[in-house]
Amino acid sequence: MPYRWTDPAPDVRVLRLWPHNSLPRRGVGVVVLTTFTLLMVPLLALLGSVLLWGLLPFALLAVGGIWVALNRSYRDRDILEVLTLTEREVHLGRRNPDGGTQNWACNRYWARAEMHDTDGPVPHYVTLKGAGREVEIGAFLSEEERQALFLELQTALHP
The missing domain is CATH 2.30.29 (PH-domain like)
Structure with a gap:
């Protein structure tokens, strides 16, 4: 309890x-790293293409959003x-x-x-x-x- x-x-x-808190602090890093890795796998096929630079900002924005949301969750539960x-x-x-x-x-x-x-x-x-x-x-x-x-x-x- x-x-x-x-x-x-x-x-x-x-x-x-x-x-x-069901997700320990170390788990936040694992979740963000896993999300980043899984988002980058489809982009490997676009290496050397102009499309990579069009999709990369959105993938990084998604990873950044997850990082901000998880840190905000921890800050809100700091009671x-x-x-x-x-x-x-x-x-x-x-x-x-x-x-x-x-x-x-x-x-x-x-x-x-x-x-x-x-x-x-x-x-x-x-x-x-x-x-x-x-x-x-x-x-x-x-x-x-x-x-x-x-x-x-x-x-x-x-x-």
């Missing part, structure tokens, strides 16, 4: 959540959420893809996890509620992962 609980101190629990549970406080920090951060803190006694089965932007939308605010957590996870996260959050917040 793209989240992990750790216990850095005796009375502190930390949950880190991140989006799942990290960190939930810190101490004896008295719950703190949620989020690093957005644009580099900005969002923070939320609440007294642990008043914090609670809620699941909105159909009311949220995604099915089984999980939020944390407390200190007069309601914040989302793990909206980028799959439906099954959000359901498992909700159960873990309930037991972690109020053991």
Whole structure:
């Protein structure tokens, strides 16, 4: 699952959540190189012809488009959420893809996890509620992962 609980101190629990990337960074290079190779094979028959120079820019444009799209996908999924549970406080920090951060803190006694089965932007939308605010957590996870996260959050917040 793209989240992990750790216990850095005796009375502190930390949950880190991140989006799942099915294609590793090295895989991007392999995909782009494979696309380039497969696009160049038909152009071998045109070596020495004027048609090669007419088709080559379009092939390179397609390879460049794939490179830009895959890098944009990685940049958009560069999200990290960190939930810190101490004896008295719950703190949620989020690093957005644009580099900005969002923070939320609440007294642990008043914090609670809620699941909105159909009311949220995604099915089984999980939020944390407390200190007069309601914040989302793990909206980028799959439906099954959000359901498992909700159960873990309930037991972690109020053991």
